[in-house]
Amino acid sequence: MPELDEFSFLPAQAAALGAPVPTVSRVDLSLADGRRLSGLRWGDAPPAVTLLHGAGLNAHTWDTTLLHLGLPALALDLPGHGDSSWRDDAAYVARVLAPDVVSALQTWAAGPQVLVGHSLGGLTAAAVAASRPDLVSRLVVVDITPGVDPSAGPAQIRAFFAGPTDWATRDELVERALSFGLGGSPEAAARGVFLNSRVREDGRVEWKHHFAHLAAAAANAAQDDTAAHPAADPTPPDAVRAVLASTGWDDLAQVEAPVTLVRGERGFVTAADADELRRRVLGADVRTLSTGHNAQEEDPAALAALVREVVTDTAL
Template sequence: MSDDAFDEFSFLPLQSADLGLDGPVPRAERLSLELPDGRTLSALRFGDGPPTVTFLHGAGLNAHTWDSTILALGLPALAIDLPGHGDSSWRDDAAYVGPALAPDVAAGMDAWTDSPQLLVGQSLGGLTAAAVAAQRPDLVRELVVIDITPGIDPNGGASQIREFFAGPTDWASRDELVDRALSFGLGGTRAAAERGVFLNSRVRPDGRVEWKHHFARIANALAADPEAAAAASARQDAISSVLSAGGWSDLAAVTAPLTLIRGDHGYVTTDEADDFEKRLPEASVVRVPTGHNVQEEIPGELGRMLRQRAGKG
Protein backbone atom coordinates (compact mmCIF):
# COMPACT_ATOMS: atom_id res chain seq x y z
CA MET A 1 0.00 0.00 0.00
CA SER A 2 1.33 3.45 -0.90
CA ASP A 3 1.88 6.13 1.71
CA ASP A 4 -0.81 8.29 0.10
CA ALA A 5 -3.41 5.54 0.52
CA PHE A 6 -2.51 4.78 4.13
CA ASP A 7 -4.38 6.20 7.13
CA GLU A 8 -1.74 7.40 9.59
CA PHE A 9 -4.18 6.80 12.46
CA SER A 10 -4.91 3.17 11.51
CA PHE A 11 -2.54 1.91 14.24
CA LEU A 12 -4.57 3.50 17.06
CA PRO A 13 -7.05 0.61 17.65
CA LEU A 14 -4.21 -1.89 18.11
CA GLN A 15 -2.30 0.50 20.36
CA SER A 16 -5.45 1.00 22.44
CA ALA A 17 -5.93 -2.76 22.73
CA ASP A 18 -2.30 -3.20 23.78
CA LEU A 19 -2.97 -0.74 26.63
CA GLY A 20 -6.08 -2.68 27.67
CA LEU A 21 -8.34 0.29 27.05
CA ASP A 22 -12.07 -0.11 26.49
CA GLY A 23 -14.26 1.90 24.18
CA PRO A 24 -13.61 3.62 20.86
CA VAL A 25 -10.39 5.44 20.11
CA PRO A 26 -10.62 9.24 20.10
CA ARG A 27 -11.07 11.18 16.91
CA ALA A 28 -7.72 12.23 15.49
CA GLU A 29 -6.79 14.67 12.74
CA ARG A 30 -3.72 16.20 11.07
CA LEU A 31 -3.37 19.99 11.38
CA SER A 32 -1.22 22.35 9.34
CA LEU A 33 -0.26 25.98 9.91
CA GLU A 34 1.64 28.26 7.55
CA LEU A 35 4.25 30.24 9.47
CA PRO A 36 5.08 33.87 8.60
CA ASP A 37 8.20 32.90 6.63
CA GLY A 38 6.30 30.37 4.50
CA ARG A 39 7.37 27.24 6.39
CA THR A 40 4.72 24.79 7.58
CA LEU A 41 4.11 23.62 11.14
CA SER A 42 2.23 20.32 11.44
CA ALA A 43 0.51 18.66 14.39
CA LEU A 44 -1.94 15.99 15.48
CA ARG A 45 -5.09 16.76 17.46
CA PHE A 46 -6.89 14.07 19.47
CA GLY A 47 -10.38 14.19 20.97
CA ASP A 48 -13.49 16.26 20.42
CA GLY A 49 -12.85 19.22 22.71
CA PRO A 50 -10.13 21.87 22.83
CA PRO A 51 -6.74 20.42 23.83
CA THR A 52 -5.79 20.58 27.48
CA VAL A 53 -2.37 18.89 27.10
CA THR A 54 0.23 19.71 24.43
CA PHE A 55 3.14 17.37 23.64
CA LEU A 56 6.57 18.05 22.09
CA HIS A 57 8.71 15.11 20.95
CA GLY A 58 12.45 14.52 21.00
CA ALA A 59 15.09 14.82 18.28
CA GLY A 60 14.57 12.50 15.34
CA LEU A 61 11.04 11.55 16.43
CA ASN A 62 7.65 13.01 15.48
CA ALA A 63 4.25 13.71 16.97
CA HIS A 64 3.15 10.06 16.63
CA THR A 65 5.60 9.05 19.37
CA TRP A 66 2.90 10.26 21.78
CA ASP A 67 0.00 8.22 20.31
CA SER A 68 -0.14 5.54 23.02
CA THR A 69 0.48 8.03 25.82
CA ILE A 70 -2.39 10.19 24.56
CA LEU A 71 -4.68 7.15 24.36
CA ALA A 72 -3.85 6.34 27.99
CA LEU A 73 -4.27 10.01 28.94
CA GLY A 74 -7.87 10.01 27.73
CA LEU A 75 -8.06 13.80 27.34
CA PRO A 76 -8.18 16.13 24.32
CA ALA A 77 -4.56 16.67 23.33
CA LEU A 78 -2.27 18.28 20.77
CA ALA A 79 1.03 16.75 19.59
CA ILE A 80 3.21 19.04 17.49
CA ASP A 81 5.81 17.99 14.91
CA LEU A 82 8.81 20.15 15.80
CA PRO A 83 10.34 22.03 12.85
CA GLY A 84 12.61 19.71 10.91
CA HIS A 85 10.56 16.67 11.95
CA GLY A 86 7.47 14.78 10.83
CA ASP A 87 5.35 16.81 8.43
CA SER A 88 6.78 20.19 9.57
CA SER A 89 9.20 22.02 7.28
CA TRP A 90 12.95 21.73 7.70
CA ARG A 91 14.84 24.85 8.81
CA ASP A 92 17.38 26.21 6.33
CA ASP A 93 19.60 27.29 9.22
CA ALA A 94 19.35 23.85 10.93
CA ALA A 95 18.84 25.68 14.25
CA TYR A 96 17.20 22.82 16.11
CA VAL A 97 17.56 24.19 19.63
CA GLY A 98 14.86 25.06 22.13
CA PRO A 99 15.00 28.87 22.04
CA ALA A 100 14.89 28.89 18.21
CA LEU A 101 12.03 26.36 18.01
CA ALA A 102 9.91 27.92 20.75
CA PRO A 103 8.35 30.74 18.64
CA ASP A 104 7.11 28.21 16.06
CA VAL A 105 5.62 26.02 18.79
CA ALA A 106 4.00 29.06 20.39
CA ALA A 107 2.43 29.99 17.03
CA GLY A 108 0.92 26.51 16.85
CA MET A 109 -0.39 26.69 20.39
CA ASP A 110 -1.89 30.12 19.67
CA ALA A 111 -3.67 28.65 16.65
CA TRP A 112 -4.76 25.29 18.05
CA THR A 113 -5.42 25.76 21.77
CA ASP A 114 -7.72 28.12 23.66
CA SER A 115 -6.44 27.85 27.24
CA PRO A 116 -3.12 27.46 29.09
CA GLN A 117 -1.80 23.95 28.60
CA LEU A 118 -0.15 21.21 30.55
CA LEU A 119 2.93 21.32 28.29
CA VAL A 120 4.91 18.08 28.08
CA GLY A 121 8.24 17.80 26.28
CA GLN A 122 10.67 14.89 25.98
CA SER A 123 14.40 15.34 25.25
CA LEU A 124 14.75 18.17 22.67
CA GLY A 125 11.02 18.73 23.13
CA GLY A 126 11.63 19.23 26.85
CA LEU A 127 14.18 21.99 26.28
CA THR A 128 11.84 23.53 23.70
CA ALA A 129 8.93 23.34 26.14
CA ALA A 130 11.03 25.15 28.76
CA ALA A 131 11.79 27.89 26.24
CA VAL A 132 8.08 28.19 25.37
CA ALA A 133 7.15 28.44 29.05
CA ALA A 134 9.81 31.14 29.56
CA GLN A 135 8.92 33.13 26.44
CA ARG A 136 5.13 32.69 26.56
CA PRO A 137 4.00 31.96 30.13
CA ASP A 138 0.42 32.72 29.12
CA LEU A 139 0.37 29.47 27.13
CA VAL A 140 1.55 27.14 29.91
CA ARG A 141 -0.38 26.09 33.01
CA GLU A 142 2.14 23.44 34.05
CA LEU A 143 5.40 22.16 32.54
CA VAL A 144 6.61 18.55 32.46
CA VAL A 145 10.10 17.88 31.10
CA ILE A 146 10.97 14.26 30.31
CA ASP A 147 14.49 12.80 30.58
CA ILE A 148 16.50 15.90 29.72
CA THR A 149 18.30 18.73 31.50
CA PRO A 150 20.33 21.58 29.98
CA GLY A 151 23.48 20.13 31.55
CA ILE A 152 23.16 16.62 30.13
CA ASP A 153 26.46 15.06 29.01
CA PRO A 154 26.45 14.96 25.15
CA ASN A 155 28.92 12.06 25.29
CA GLY A 156 26.62 9.98 27.48
CA GLY A 157 23.54 8.07 26.36
CA ALA A 158 22.66 10.73 23.79
CA SER A 159 25.70 9.78 21.68
CA GLN A 160 23.85 6.60 20.68
CA ILE A 161 21.28 8.66 18.82
CA ARG A 162 23.94 10.61 16.91
CA GLU A 163 25.53 7.33 15.81
CA PHE A 164 22.15 5.96 14.78
CA PHE A 165 21.40 9.00 12.58
CA ALA A 166 24.84 8.92 10.93
CA GLY A 167 23.89 6.13 8.52
CA PRO A 168 22.93 6.46 4.86
CA THR A 169 20.42 9.16 3.94
CA ASP A 170 18.28 6.73 1.94
CA TRP A 171 17.47 3.03 2.06
CA ALA A 172 16.09 0.32 -0.22
CA SER A 173 13.21 -0.51 2.11
CA ARG A 174 11.70 0.31 5.48
CA ASP A 175 12.73 -3.16 6.67
CA GLU A 176 16.36 -1.96 6.53
CA LEU A 177 15.47 0.97 8.79
CA VAL A 178 13.67 -1.35 11.21
CA ASP A 179 16.68 -3.66 11.36
CA ARG A 180 18.99 -0.71 12.04
CA ALA A 181 16.73 0.62 14.81
CA LEU A 182 16.58 -2.78 16.51
CA SER A 183 20.35 -3.23 16.20
CA PHE A 184 20.77 -0.01 18.21
CA GLY A 185 18.32 -1.21 20.84
CA LEU A 186 15.68 1.26 19.68
CA GLY A 187 12.02 0.72 18.89
CA GLY A 188 11.08 -1.98 21.40
CA THR A 189 9.39 -4.95 19.73
CA ARG A 190 9.70 -5.44 15.99
CA ALA A 191 6.01 -4.57 15.55
CA ALA A 192 6.50 -1.31 17.46
CA ALA A 193 9.66 -0.52 15.48
CA GLU A 194 7.84 -1.17 12.20
CA ARG A 195 5.06 1.21 13.23
CA GLY A 196 7.53 3.87 14.34
CA VAL A 197 9.60 3.60 11.16
CA PHE A 198 6.53 3.78 8.93
CA LEU A 199 5.32 6.95 10.61
CA ASN A 200 8.79 8.54 10.63
CA SER A 201 9.86 7.85 7.04
CA ARG A 202 8.68 8.45 3.48
CA VAL A 203 9.17 6.87 0.07
CA ARG A 204 10.78 9.20 -2.46
CA PRO A 205 9.70 9.34 -6.12
CA ASP A 206 12.69 7.13 -7.01
CA GLY A 207 11.43 4.41 -4.64
CA ARG A 208 14.13 4.91 -2.01
CA VAL A 209 13.12 5.41 1.63
CA GLU A 210 14.34 8.32 3.77
CA TRP A 211 13.72 9.61 7.26
CA LYS A 212 11.29 12.51 7.51
CA HIS A 213 13.48 14.39 9.98
CA HIS A 214 16.42 16.61 9.05
CA PHE A 215 18.87 15.09 11.54
CA ALA A 216 19.77 12.08 9.41
CA ARG A 217 20.79 14.35 6.52
CA ILE A 218 22.88 16.53 8.85
CA ALA A 219 24.55 13.60 10.63
CA ASN A 220 25.36 11.85 7.36
CA ALA A 221 26.93 14.97 5.85
CA LEU A 222 29.14 15.42 8.91
CA ALA A 223 30.16 11.76 8.92
CA ALA A 224 31.20 12.01 5.26
CA ASP A 225 33.25 15.20 5.67
CA PRO A 226 35.83 15.10 8.52
CA GLU A 227 36.69 18.79 8.17
CA ALA A 228 33.03 19.79 8.34
CA ALA A 229 32.57 17.44 11.28
CA ALA A 230 35.52 19.01 13.15
CA ALA A 231 34.16 22.50 12.51
CA ALA A 232 30.69 21.42 13.56
CA SER A 233 32.10 19.84 16.72
CA ALA A 234 33.83 23.10 17.63
CA ARG A 235 30.63 25.02 16.96
CA GLN A 236 28.67 22.49 18.99
CA ASP A 237 31.02 22.87 21.96
CA ALA A 238 30.49 26.62 21.88
CA ILE A 239 26.74 26.27 21.36
CA SER A 240 26.45 23.67 24.13
CA SER A 241 27.98 26.02 26.69
CA VAL A 242 25.65 28.81 25.64
CA LEU A 243 22.59 26.57 25.51
CA SER A 244 23.37 25.04 28.87
CA ALA A 245 23.31 28.47 30.46
CA GLY A 246 20.35 29.53 28.34
CA GLY A 247 18.47 26.35 29.11
CA TRP A 248 18.90 26.82 32.84
CA SER A 249 17.81 30.44 32.43
CA ASP A 250 14.68 29.29 30.63
CA LEU A 251 13.84 26.82 33.39
CA ALA A 252 14.54 29.39 36.09
CA ALA A 253 12.16 31.80 34.34
CA VAL A 254 9.28 29.31 34.30
CA THR A 255 6.49 30.50 36.59
CA ALA A 256 4.27 27.45 36.12
CA PRO A 257 4.68 24.31 38.26
CA LEU A 258 7.60 22.28 36.90
CA THR A 259 8.31 18.55 36.99
CA LEU A 260 11.21 16.51 35.63
CA ILE A 261 10.34 12.89 34.85
CA ARG A 262 13.45 10.81 34.23
CA GLY A 263 14.04 7.17 33.39
CA ASP A 264 16.12 5.21 35.87
CA HIS A 265 18.25 4.09 32.92
CA GLY A 266 17.62 7.08 30.68
CA TYR A 267 19.96 9.90 29.65
CA VAL A 268 19.75 11.99 32.85
CA THR A 269 22.25 10.69 35.40
CA THR A 270 21.77 10.82 39.16
CA ASP A 271 24.30 13.67 39.40
CA GLU A 272 22.47 15.61 36.68
CA ALA A 273 19.13 15.07 38.44
CA ASP A 274 20.68 16.28 41.71
CA ASP A 275 21.97 19.38 39.92
CA PHE A 276 18.47 20.00 38.57
CA GLU A 277 17.02 19.85 42.08
CA LYS A 278 19.68 22.19 43.48
CA ARG A 279 19.16 24.76 40.75
CA LEU A 280 15.36 24.49 40.83
CA PRO A 281 14.37 23.62 44.40
CA GLU A 282 10.68 24.36 43.78
CA ALA A 283 10.49 21.76 40.98
CA SER A 284 9.57 18.11 41.40
CA VAL A 285 11.64 15.16 40.17
CA VAL A 286 10.03 11.80 39.47
CA ARG A 287 12.05 8.70 38.57
CA VAL A 288 10.34 5.94 36.62
CA PRO A 289 11.56 2.44 35.64
CA THR A 290 12.38 3.01 31.98
CA GLY A 291 14.89 4.43 29.52
CA HIS A 292 15.00 7.68 27.58
CA ASN A 293 11.86 7.33 25.45
CA VAL A 294 9.47 7.14 28.38
CA GLN A 295 6.45 7.78 26.16
CA GLU A 296 7.16 4.67 24.09
CA GLU A 297 8.40 2.33 26.81
CA ILE A 298 5.74 2.94 29.51
CA PRO A 299 3.02 4.97 27.73
CA GLY A 300 0.21 3.70 29.95
CA GLU A 301 1.91 4.74 33.19
CA LEU A 302 2.99 8.07 31.72
CA GLY A 303 -0.50 8.80 30.41
CA ARG A 304 -2.03 8.11 33.82
CA MET A 305 0.57 10.31 35.55
CA LEU A 306 -0.17 13.18 33.20
CA ARG A 307 -3.93 12.75 33.61
CA GLN A 308 -3.50 13.28 37.35
CA ARG A 309 -1.46 16.42 36.68
CA ALA A 310 -4.19 17.65 34.37
CA GLY A 311 -6.59 17.37 37.33
CA LYS A 312 -8.58 14.53 35.80
CA GLY A 313 -7.07 11.56 37.64
Protein backbone atom coordinates in the same frame (compact mmCIF):
# COMPACT_ATOMS: atom_id res chain seq x y z
CA MET B 1 -5.52 -4.64 1.58
CA PRO B 2 -6.07 -0.91 2.19
CA GLU B 3 -3.03 1.32 1.97
CA LEU B 4 -1.49 2.22 5.32
CA ASP B 5 -1.64 5.77 6.60
CA GLU B 6 -0.38 7.35 9.80
CA PHE B 7 -3.55 6.43 11.69
CA SER B 8 -3.74 2.79 10.57
CA PHE B 9 -1.96 1.55 13.70
CA LEU B 10 -4.24 3.22 16.25
CA PRO B 11 -7.10 0.67 16.31
CA ALA B 12 -4.76 -2.20 17.20
CA GLN B 13 -2.95 -0.07 19.78
CA ALA B 14 -6.25 0.95 21.37
CA ALA B 15 -7.57 -2.61 21.34
CA ALA B 16 -4.43 -3.84 23.11
CA LEU B 17 -5.12 -1.36 25.91
CA GLY B 18 -8.86 -1.95 26.00
CA ALA B 19 -9.31 1.71 25.12
CA PRO B 20 -11.71 3.28 22.63
CA VAL B 21 -10.30 4.44 19.31
CA PRO B 22 -10.04 8.21 19.65
CA THR B 23 -10.62 10.89 17.07
CA VAL B 24 -7.19 11.98 15.86
CA SER B 25 -6.61 14.40 13.01
CA ARG B 26 -3.62 16.11 11.46
CA VAL B 27 -3.55 19.88 11.66
CA ASP B 28 -1.24 22.25 9.80
CA LEU B 29 -0.27 25.86 10.34
CA SER B 30 1.35 28.12 7.75
CA LEU B 31 4.04 30.21 9.42
CA ALA B 32 4.95 33.76 8.45
CA ASP B 33 8.18 32.72 6.70
CA GLY B 34 6.43 30.13 4.53
CA ARG B 35 7.30 27.08 6.60
CA ARG B 36 4.67 24.64 7.80
CA LEU B 37 4.14 23.51 11.38
CA SER B 38 2.19 20.29 11.73
CA GLY B 39 0.71 18.32 14.57
CA LEU B 40 -1.92 15.87 15.74
CA ARG B 41 -5.12 16.90 17.48
CA TRP B 42 -6.48 14.22 19.83
CA GLY B 43 -10.20 14.53 20.51
CA ASP B 44 -12.76 17.09 19.44
CA ALA B 45 -12.48 19.39 22.46
CA PRO B 46 -9.76 22.02 22.90
CA PRO B 47 -6.55 20.42 24.18
CA ALA B 48 -5.80 20.25 27.89
CA VAL B 49 -2.25 19.06 27.22
CA THR B 50 0.29 19.91 24.52
CA LEU B 51 3.24 17.60 23.95
CA LEU B 52 6.61 18.20 22.28
CA HIS B 53 8.79 15.26 21.21
CA GLY B 54 12.56 14.84 21.29
CA ALA B 55 15.16 15.08 18.54
CA GLY B 56 14.71 12.53 15.78
CA LEU B 57 11.16 11.65 16.83
CA ASN B 58 7.75 13.08 15.91
CA ALA B 59 4.27 13.62 17.31
CA HIS B 60 3.43 9.92 17.04
CA THR B 61 5.92 9.08 19.79
CA TRP B 62 3.12 10.10 22.18
CA ASP B 63 0.42 7.85 20.65
CA THR B 64 0.37 5.15 23.32
CA THR B 65 0.78 7.66 26.14
CA LEU B 66 -2.22 9.61 24.84
CA LEU B 67 -4.29 6.45 24.47
CA HIS B 68 -3.64 5.82 28.16
CA LEU B 69 -4.28 9.46 29.06
CA GLY B 70 -7.63 9.73 27.32
CA LEU B 71 -7.72 13.54 27.37
CA PRO B 72 -7.98 16.04 24.51
CA ALA B 73 -4.44 16.88 23.52
CA LEU B 74 -2.20 18.44 20.91
CA ALA B 75 1.02 16.68 19.87
CA LEU B 76 3.26 18.78 17.65
CA ASP B 77 5.88 17.87 15.08
CA LEU B 78 8.74 20.20 15.96
CA PRO B 79 10.37 22.02 13.03
CA GLY B 80 12.64 19.65 11.13
CA HIS B 81 10.61 16.63 12.20
CA GLY B 82 7.54 14.71 11.09
CA ASP B 83 5.38 16.70 8.70
CA SER B 84 6.78 20.08 9.77
CA SER B 85 9.18 21.90 7.47
CA TRP B 86 12.94 21.65 7.86
CA ARG B 87 14.78 24.84 8.75
CA ASP B 88 17.21 26.07 6.10
CA ASP B 89 19.57 27.24 8.85
CA ALA B 90 19.32 23.91 10.75
CA ALA B 91 18.90 25.95 13.95
CA TYR B 92 17.14 23.35 16.06
CA VAL B 93 17.68 24.99 19.43
CA ALA B 94 15.02 25.68 22.02
CA ARG B 95 14.78 29.45 21.74
CA VAL B 96 14.55 29.25 17.95
CA LEU B 97 11.87 26.56 18.03
CA ALA B 98 9.80 28.16 20.79
CA PRO B 99 8.11 30.88 18.69
CA ASP B 100 6.66 28.23 16.37
CA VAL B 101 5.20 26.41 19.36
CA VAL B 102 3.76 29.70 20.61
CA SER B 103 2.06 30.17 17.24
CA ALA B 104 0.58 26.68 17.51
CA LEU B 105 -0.77 27.30 21.00
CA GLN B 106 -2.28 30.61 19.96
CA THR B 107 -3.98 28.88 17.03
CA TRP B 108 -5.12 25.56 18.47
CA ALA B 109 -5.32 25.91 22.28
CA ALA B 110 -8.21 27.63 24.02
CA GLY B 111 -6.33 28.34 27.23
CA PRO B 112 -3.09 27.79 29.18
CA GLN B 113 -1.68 24.33 28.65
CA VAL B 114 -0.01 21.62 30.64
CA LEU B 115 3.04 21.62 28.39
CA VAL B 116 4.94 18.34 28.25
CA GLY B 117 8.30 18.13 26.50
CA HIS B 118 10.69 15.23 26.03
CA SER B 119 14.41 15.86 25.50
CA LEU B 120 14.75 18.63 22.89
CA GLY B 121 11.01 19.16 23.32
CA GLY B 122 11.55 19.66 27.05
CA LEU B 123 14.07 22.45 26.53
CA THR B 124 11.77 23.99 23.93
CA ALA B 125 8.83 23.77 26.32
CA ALA B 126 10.89 25.60 28.95
CA ALA B 127 11.67 28.35 26.45
CA VAL B 128 7.96 28.65 25.62
CA ALA B 129 6.97 28.80 29.28
CA ALA B 130 9.64 31.42 30.00
CA SER B 131 8.69 33.68 27.10
CA ARG B 132 4.90 33.26 27.28
CA PRO B 133 3.80 32.42 30.82
CA ASP B 134 0.21 33.18 29.84
CA LEU B 135 0.17 30.08 27.63
CA VAL B 136 1.53 27.52 30.11
CA SER B 137 -0.14 26.43 33.35
CA ARG B 138 2.30 23.61 34.18
CA LEU B 139 5.59 22.47 32.67
CA VAL B 140 6.56 18.79 32.54
CA VAL B 141 10.08 18.07 31.28
CA VAL B 142 10.86 14.46 30.41
CA ASP B 143 14.44 13.20 30.87
CA ILE B 144 16.36 16.34 30.02
CA THR B 145 18.02 19.24 31.79
CA PRO B 146 20.31 21.86 30.25
CA GLY B 147 23.26 20.25 32.01
CA VAL B 148 22.86 16.80 30.49
CA ASP B 149 25.81 15.40 28.53
CA PRO B 150 24.32 13.89 25.35
CA SER B 151 27.43 11.78 24.83
CA ALA B 152 26.17 9.69 27.73
CA GLY B 153 23.36 8.47 25.50
CA PRO B 154 23.51 5.11 23.73
CA ALA B 155 26.31 5.10 21.17
CA GLN B 156 24.32 2.88 18.83
CA ILE B 157 21.72 5.63 18.33
CA ARG B 158 24.36 8.07 17.14
CA ALA B 159 25.93 5.42 14.91
CA PHE B 160 22.52 4.47 13.55
CA PHE B 161 21.65 8.00 12.42
CA ALA B 162 25.17 8.63 11.12
CA GLY B 163 24.66 5.88 8.51
CA PRO B 164 22.93 6.04 5.13
CA THR B 165 20.22 8.65 4.65
CA ASP B 166 18.07 6.74 2.15
CA TRP B 167 17.10 3.15 1.39
CA ALA B 168 15.37 1.16 -1.33
CA THR B 169 12.52 0.06 0.95
CA ARG B 170 11.20 0.59 4.46
CA ASP B 171 11.95 -3.07 5.14
CA GLU B 172 15.66 -2.29 4.77
CA LEU B 173 15.33 0.47 7.33
CA VAL B 174 13.46 -1.81 9.74
CA GLU B 175 16.21 -4.42 9.41
CA ARG B 176 18.85 -1.78 10.10
CA ALA B 177 17.00 -0.57 13.20
CA LEU B 178 16.66 -4.09 14.56
CA SER B 179 20.33 -4.84 13.84
CA PHE B 180 21.25 -1.87 16.05
CA GLY B 181 18.97 -3.14 18.81
CA LEU B 182 16.50 -0.31 18.24
CA GLY B 183 12.76 -0.24 17.78
CA GLY B 184 11.74 -3.06 20.12
CA SER B 185 9.82 -5.87 18.44
CA PRO B 186 9.76 -6.22 14.64
CA GLU B 187 6.16 -4.98 14.67
CA ALA B 188 7.02 -1.93 16.77
CA ALA B 189 10.06 -1.19 14.63
CA ALA B 190 7.95 -1.39 11.46
CA ARG B 191 5.42 1.03 12.94
CA GLY B 192 8.13 3.44 14.06
CA VAL B 193 9.87 3.37 10.69
CA PHE B 194 6.61 3.92 8.81
CA LEU B 195 5.69 6.93 10.94
CA ASN B 196 9.16 8.48 10.84
CA SER B 197 10.02 7.99 7.16
CA ARG B 198 8.70 9.00 3.77
CA VAL B 199 9.00 7.82 0.18
CA ARG B 200 10.60 10.39 -2.10
CA GLU B 201 9.53 11.05 -5.67
CA ASP B 202 12.39 8.84 -6.88
CA GLY B 203 11.01 5.94 -4.83
CA ARG B 204 13.78 5.96 -2.23
CA VAL B 205 12.89 5.97 1.47
CA GLU B 206 14.35 8.61 3.79
CA TRP B 207 13.90 9.76 7.36
CA LYS B 208 11.42 12.58 7.80
CA HIS B 209 13.55 14.34 10.39
CA HIS B 210 16.45 16.59 9.49
CA PHE B 211 18.70 15.28 12.28
CA ALA B 212 19.52 12.05 10.45
CA HIS B 213 20.77 14.02 7.46
CA LEU B 214 22.73 16.42 9.66
CA ALA B 215 24.30 13.55 11.61
CA ALA B 216 25.30 11.74 8.43
CA ALA B 217 26.80 14.90 6.96
CA ALA B 218 28.75 15.54 10.16
CA ALA B 219 30.04 11.97 10.24
CA ASN B 220 31.11 12.12 6.60
CA ALA B 221 32.86 15.45 7.16
CA ALA B 222 34.70 14.01 10.15
CA GLN B 223 35.82 11.00 8.09
CA ASP B 224 37.05 13.26 5.30
CA ASP B 225 38.92 15.41 7.81
CA THR B 226 40.50 12.37 9.44
CA ALA B 227 41.64 11.10 6.04
CA ALA B 228 43.22 14.47 5.30
CA HIS B 229 44.62 14.88 8.83
CA PRO B 230 45.26 11.43 10.35
CA ALA B 231 46.26 12.90 13.71
CA ALA B 232 42.93 14.69 14.12
CA ASP B 233 40.27 13.60 16.60
CA PRO B 234 38.19 11.00 14.70
CA THR B 235 35.09 11.51 16.85
CA PRO B 236 32.31 12.97 14.66
CA PRO B 237 30.45 16.03 15.95
CA ASP B 238 27.31 15.08 17.87
CA ALA B 239 24.29 16.63 16.16
CA VAL B 240 22.37 16.51 19.42
CA ARG B 241 24.94 18.47 21.42
CA ALA B 242 23.96 21.73 19.72
CA VAL B 243 20.48 21.67 21.24
CA LEU B 244 21.78 21.80 24.82
CA ALA B 245 22.48 25.51 25.07
CA SER B 246 23.37 27.03 28.43
CA THR B 247 20.44 29.39 27.96
CA GLY B 248 18.22 26.49 29.01
CA TRP B 249 18.97 27.22 32.67
CA ASP B 250 18.03 30.86 32.11
CA ASP B 251 14.74 29.75 30.58
CA LEU B 252 13.92 27.41 33.45
CA ALA B 253 14.74 30.12 35.98
CA GLN B 254 12.17 32.40 34.32
CA VAL B 255 9.35 29.85 34.22
CA GLU B 256 6.47 30.98 36.41
CA ALA B 257 4.46 27.75 36.11
CA PRO B 258 5.15 24.81 38.44
CA VAL B 259 7.83 22.54 36.99
CA THR B 260 7.95 18.74 37.07
CA LEU B 261 11.00 16.81 35.90
CA VAL B 262 10.44 13.18 34.94
CA ARG B 263 13.69 11.25 34.72
CA GLY B 264 14.25 7.69 33.57
CA GLU B 265 16.39 5.52 35.82
CA ARG B 266 18.37 4.49 32.74
CA GLY B 267 17.93 7.77 30.90
CA PHE B 268 20.13 10.80 30.26
CA VAL B 269 19.33 12.69 33.48
CA THR B 270 21.41 11.49 36.41
CA ALA B 271 20.53 11.94 40.08
CA ALA B 272 23.11 14.73 40.18
CA ASP B 273 21.43 16.44 37.21
CA ALA B 274 18.09 16.23 39.02
CA ASP B 275 19.62 17.72 42.17
CA GLU B 276 21.04 20.57 40.10
CA LEU B 277 17.58 21.28 38.71
CA ARG B 278 16.11 21.30 42.22
CA ARG B 279 18.81 23.77 43.27
CA ARG B 280 18.20 26.09 40.34
CA VAL B 281 14.40 25.77 40.08
CA LEU B 282 12.93 26.17 43.54
CA GLY B 283 9.91 24.01 44.17
CA ALA B 284 10.53 21.74 41.19
CA ASP B 285 8.97 18.30 41.53
CA VAL B 286 11.21 15.42 40.41
CA ARG B 287 9.75 12.02 39.57
CA THR B 288 11.64 8.91 38.50
CA LEU B 289 10.31 6.17 36.23
CA SER B 290 11.87 2.75 35.60
CA THR B 291 12.69 3.58 31.99
CA GLY B 292 15.43 4.78 29.71
CA HIS B 293 15.38 8.11 27.91
CA ASN B 294 12.15 7.57 25.91
CA ALA B 295 9.77 7.14 28.84
CA GLN B 296 6.76 7.81 26.62
CA GLU B 297 7.52 4.66 24.63
CA GLU B 298 8.94 2.43 27.36
CA ASP B 299 6.29 2.98 30.04
CA PRO B 300 3.52 5.10 28.53
CA ALA B 301 1.02 4.05 31.19
CA ALA B 302 3.18 5.39 34.03
CA LEU B 303 3.92 8.62 32.19
CA ALA B 304 0.24 9.09 31.33
CA ALA B 305 -0.70 8.59 34.99
CA LEU B 306 1.80 11.24 36.02
CA VAL B 307 0.56 13.70 33.38
CA ARG B 308 -3.05 13.04 34.43
CA GLU B 309 -2.08 13.83 38.01
CA VAL B 310 -0.55 17.12 36.90
CA VAL B 311 -3.63 18.00 34.84
CA THR B 312 -5.90 17.21 37.79
CA ASP B 313 -3.80 19.29 40.19
CA THR B 314 -3.84 22.18 37.73
CA ALA B 315 -7.63 22.07 37.49
CA LEU B 316 -8.09 22.29 41.28
